[in-house]
Amino acid sequence: MFDPIILFFLLGIFAGLFRSELRLPSQIYDFVSMILLLSIGMKGGVELAKQSVVELAPQMLAVFLLGLLLPFLAFPVLRFMGRLKRADAASIAAHYGSVSVGTFAVAAAFMVSQDIYFEEHLALLLVVLEIPAILVGIVLARGLSKNTQWGKVMHEIFAGKGVVLLLGGLIIGWISGPEGVESIKPLFFDLFKGMLALFLLEMGLIASAKIAVLRQYGLFIICFGITMPLVSSVLGTALGIWIGLSVGGTAVLAALAASASYIAVPAAMRISVPEANPTLSLAASLGVTFPFNVLIGIPLYYQLALKAHALLG
Amino acid sequence: MFDPIILFFLLGIFAGLFRSELRLPSQIYDFVSMILLLSIGMKGGVELAKQSVVELAPQMLAVFLLGLLLPFLAFPVLRFMGRLKRADAASIAAHYGSVSVGTFAVAAAFMVSQDIYFEEHLALLLVVLEIPAILVGIVLARGLSKNTQWGKVMHEIFAGKGVVLLLGGLIIGWISGPEGVESIKPLFFDLFKGMLALFLLEMGLIASAKIAVLRQYGLFIICFGITMPLVSSVLGTALGIWIGLSVGGTAVLAALAASASYIAVPAAMRISVPEANPTLSLAASLGVTFPFNVLIGIPLYYQLALKAHALLG
Amino acid sequence: MFDPIILFFLLGIFAGLFRSELRLPSQIYDFVSMILLLSIGMKGGVELAKQSVVELAPQMLAVFLLGLLLPFLAFPVLRFMGRLKRADAASIAAHYGSVSVGTFAVAAAFMVSQDIYFEEHLALLLVVLEIPAILVGIVLARGLSKNTQWGKVMHEIFAGKGVVLLLGGLIIGWISGPEGVESIKPLFFDLFKGMLALFLLEMGLIASAKIAVLRQYGLFIICFGITMPLVSSVLGTALGIWIGLSVGGTAVLAALAASASYIAVPAAMRISVPEANPTLSLAASLGVTFPFNVLIGIPLYYQLALKAHALLG
Amino acid sequence: MSNEIRTLVTIITEASIEKTLAREIEGLGAKGYTISDARGKGARGSRSAEWDYDGNIRIEVVCSREVGDKLEAHLQGKYFDNFAMIIYSHDVNVLRSVKF
Amino acid sequence: MSNEIRTLVTIITEASIEKTLAREIEGLGAKGYTISDARGKGARGSRSAEWDYDGNIRIEVVCSREVGDKLEAHLQGKYFDNFAMIIYSHDVNVLRSVKF
Amino acid sequence: MSNEIRTLVTIITEASIEKTLAREIEGLGAKGYTISDARGKGARGSRSAEWDYDGNIRIEVVCSREVGDKLEAHLQGKYFDNFAMIIYSHDVNVLRSVKF
Numbered sequence A, B, C: 001m002f003d004p005i006i007l008f009f010l011l012g013i014f015a016g017l018f019r020s021e022l023r024l025p026s027q028i029y030d031f032v033s034m035i036l037l038l039s040i041g042m043k044g045g046v047e048l049a050k051q052s053v054v055e056l057a058p059q060m061l062a063v064f065l066l067g068l069l070l071p072f073l074a075f076p077v078l079r080f081m082g083r084l085k086r087a088d089a090a091s092i093a094a095h096y097g098s099v100s101v102g103t104f105a106v107a108a109a110f111m112v113s114q115d116i117y118f119e120e121h122l123a124l125l126l127v128v129l130e131i132p133a134i135l136v137g138i139v140l141a142r143g144l145s146k147n148t149q150w151g152k153v154m155h156e157i158f159a160g161k162g163v164v165l166l167l168g169g170l171i172i173g174w175i176s177g178p179e180g181v182e183s184i185k186p187l188f189f190d191l192f193k194g195m196l197a198l199f200l201l202e203m204g205l206i207a208s209a210k211i212a213v214l215r216q217y218g219l220f221i222i223c224f225g226i227t228m229p230l231v232s233s234v235l236g237t238a239l240g241i242w243i244g245l246s247v248g249g250t251a252v253l254a255a256l257a258a259s260a261s262y263i264a265v266p267a268a269m270r271i272s273v274p275e276a277n278p279t280l281s282l283a284a285s286l287g288v289t290f291p292f293n294v295l296i297g298i299p300l301y302y303q304l305a306l307k308a309h310a311l312l313g
Numbered sequence D, E, F: 001m002s003n004e005i006r007t008l009v010t011i012i013t014e015a016s017i018e019k020t021l022a023r024e025i026e027g028l029g030a031k032g033y034t035i036s037d038a039r040g041k042g043a044r045g046s047r048s049a050e051w052d053y054d055g056n057i058r059i060e061v062v063c064s065r066e067v068g069d070k071l072e073a074h075l076q077g078k079y080f081d082n083f084a085m086i087i088y089s090h091d092v093n094v095l096r097s098v099k100f
């Protein structure tokens, strides 16, 4: 049976292809995103409250290293097979080394709807995985130039809306605990999946608008946008098992690894590597990889996690 | 006892007349409308899932014919009694032959609050009834001119936000079925009536803004805006009984027939019959007929349906 | 244990100080405010339905007199100790004589989360307390000049969004009664605290933006912004006991007295006393008093009410 | 084209006085106006439009030189002392000059 | 600076025809356009943008004099009779004149 | 009226650099600026503002000729190669010229 949120995504794609005048006002998109980010953060925070953060330090370190590794895998492919300019290759590598919160939300909703347990504190790992690829991307584009204003870069990253709301939500959930958040559950938890449906409707519209661009940049970017997440998901799966996640948690981490950023990284690249073409990286991330992960990837990564746990777990 | 949503409508009217600075931001109006349209669609779709669509084909055909008929009734009255320009008469006839989703929502809420059964799949008939009057209106204004770009007209109609969300919701509800939509119920179903209240607050503000315009166009348009829905509702009632709807369903169909469009038709007329004055048709539809139906019409149509069912049912 | 809504406020303050790009779109702020205002109004109205309004007349009169008194206390302090221009002193006095609905909402949420009973019909007293200080402020600035267009002033006050929604909500709640509002509860009541959390997030951002301004105006305005609410809260507490409120009700009335307006009064002053500097009064009200009341004042006023009731009640 | 010259007066000021200004502009003889939302910074500090209270509006009036002068004089007298406001104007070519 | 002169054509009209207009502007040879939302009042009454249907848009096109003239002629012919619309234009200095 | 002439520089560019630009405009000596949201199309494709990332802003700066020239030179040097941006300018009459 189809989950209705997937149908909302398809509705958005079809409406976009059909050149419907449908669109979510950008302020509503902001509102919906805020609810999703805070909700994900708070759910994670509530779980964190139940365990010692110190125990999580190794997991966080491991995931951080994955975030450093992924762009190094992507860059040569983009630069030499794709013959992209250095700045573009570095920027796209950063997008794919980082994560998409929307993909995380869909993966989490998939687990919930199939009654599969997963570690909610993955929200914390989500934040950790968001950041290293940005740093690597800048270095790949510029070298270890003394001119890079790392302070400004770090501020750009941590002051971004996404990180503030996720981290803020994590801390609020962590301090408040399960009973504390009870009174704000109706907005942040009960409405979560409906908000995710609206979000996906708009993402479908956005994805369909990228198709014209994709045509222009040709086949390589499409192949990369499908192959790269598959490779990343395998690494994510391996890491998930290694750090002791459940099957569901492993699949969600694989989806995170497979996901490509479309908010934090483009914003950071625009500031730090402005000569990279944002149209190109967003076409790949929003036009290929996000739809692929939502429609095909997530169930696949779950099968992968099942198999891998049976073999190695 | 007064339903609070009616009080929200009255609050909007009074605030408008009192020249309050109250207004719903247009992006919030969009958000609220989207929730209502998707919700109506999905509720209808869930019901459709329970029966064969083929069985509904005759109902759809009958309703389509009603939609063709109504503007032909309205046009001569507007043209000859109201002495309106041909384009204006045709455009207003199209408005009154088509439907208002807001009126449908209020009628449905009326039935729910009084515990009266009605066929939720009327949402499908709502979409069917929305369209034919637009085509008739264009023909009435232009004749069967070869110049009319029917393809463009049809795209304009089907790509409109309202139809996409209603049809999209219908399909999502139909595919997902009752358990499928369970997880998005809190946003789309539980909040429905509160959202309808906000919608009516804004509609009250809009309606009261039309009063200045009404003064300018005089008595005819007010009389038409009240008489036409009464006539249409009788036809709607008859049709409801004929196609075998329940009492509640008959009353809702009567309200649909009685309602006048203020979104799809004005948009289509602006493109296809631009010489028709949109201020005039919207004054009638929003300033007279919508308030009349919400405040007086719907309970009346229910009484009518009761009587008619007792006599003929 | 920290109430999460307080944490949202702190998150807003920190995000603002950290110069994060986080902000609630103004249309969403409007939406959230509307829900809060209507909800507060309706809750109050439902309670009013249970008692005779005539019985409340003395309470309303007493609160009205408090609203007249407070600006007369504040004005000389501002004018002679603070050496402010007459218009500024009058305007700030009006802000502090009037009320903040946000503070009321936080106080009410505090009582609910601690299971303390309070009279919901205080929403009516909130409206009553909003108004007299505005009139006094204008008189303090202008004298009893014949030039003041009192009709326009009254229209400005009563047609303001806040008053219309609060009064509208009160009337809707009053007419509909507890069962009537049942169907719109999910939006207006269940989501209340989540909406309040978003509201406080934005208020934190706004408050932090006032800090630059505060630096410019120096210590006096900070001291006033803390001392004045303390004084007002004592008067509010005394009045609460005198008019027979419960402990919780007394504390909420004290919080109301202690709160300073940031919507109705600035709007009215901008029209009627335009030479008063709005930056100054808003820095005090939003940058000092609102945070003070939310973070420290409200629990304090509750302790005060407890003590006072033990002594005098 | 058969254009004619009119004056375009642009006013940037506080959103809270929109309704009053609109009335006054009509009262001074302008046949129309266009308003859009804005934010900005000037002598009276930053107006970020993060919040109803804080926003600016941008009003454009196409009119005859005389009406433009009257309008500027009126606004200068009534608002410059106490409101965040700037005004600038320049000539534009218009079609359908009878409309302005 | 090494500026050059181009024409800035500003069109204020009904929001509902945005997509059509954008296509037509490109079709007539303009190399770009900028659109923002607006509200206002004119001969066809008040357009308050409270509501989708009711809003205005403000379109700016920087272009050569010839394209500007063609654009004005086209819009005047097609829209002036039935749509709320005003057009005005004036010269501006541009950088990178090859873009316009 | 006792007007004086200043230059109005209008910049249309990507929304994501709003804060940086505002700082730079002030740094170059302008005494204020006005910003509004926009969408549009140009050499770098369509920017539809459907989405935070995608939007344009329209910045107006009223300033002296010298500041205007400095501003244009700075923006051209720093942004023209990598950002969607157009700039145009023209003279306007201002009231209270001391403000600009």
Ligand SMILES: Nc1ncnc2c1ncn2[C@@H]1O[C@H](COP(=O)(O)O)[C@@H](O)[C@H]1O
Residues within 6 Å of the ligand: D012, D013, D038, D039, D040, D041, D042, D043, D044, D045, D046, D047, D056, D083, D084, D085, D086, F030, F031, F032, F033, F034, F035, F060, F061, F062, F063, F099, F100
């Ligand atoms: N030099 C300027 N250029 C463009 N806009 C300005 C300028 N100065 C002020 N403004 C705008 O006019 C508003 C009011 O200006 P002011 O009265 O100087 O605070 C500001 O918030 C800006 O939006």
Ligand SMILES: Nc1ncnc2c1ncn2[C@@H]1O[C@H](COP(=O)(O)O)[C@@H](O)[C@H]1O
Residues within 6 Å of the ligand: D030, D031, D032, D033, D034, D035, D060, D061, D062, D063, D099, D100, E012, E013, E038, E039, E040, E041, E042, E043, E044, E045, E046, E047, E056, E083, E084, E085, E086
């Ligand atoms: N004199 C004017 N000055 C500025 N804007 C105008 C003027 N006249 C009309 N407008 C704008 O153009 C739109 C259409 O004008 P109209 O066709 O006269 O109704 C109005 O809604 C206003 O936004």
Ligand SMILES: Nc1ncnc2c1ncn2[C@@H]1O[C@H](COP(=O)(O)O)[C@@H](O)[C@H]1O
Residues within 6 Å of the ligand: E030, E031, E032, E033, E034, E035, E060, E061, E062, E063, E099, E100, F012, F013, F039, F040, F041, F042, F043, F044, F045, F046, F047, F056, F083, F084, F085, F086
């Ligand atoms: N000829 C033009 N007329 C008006 N606006 C333009 C023009 N060309 C570009 N723009 C605006 O400037 C932005 C950046 O332009 P570009 O750098 O050419 O992509 C576009 O998104 C448009 O909003």
Ligand code: NA
Residues within 6 Å of the ligand: A070, A095, A096, A097, A098, A099, A232, A256, A257, A258, A259, A260, A261
């Ligand atoms: Na990734």
Ligand code: NA
Residues within 6 Å of the ligand: B070, B095, B096, B097, B098, B099, B232, B256, B257, B258, B259, B260, B261
């Ligand atoms: Na009808």
Ligand code: NA
Residues within 6 Å of the ligand: C070, C095, C096, C097, C098, C099, C232, C256, C257, C258, C259, C260, C261
């Ligand atoms: Na007070």
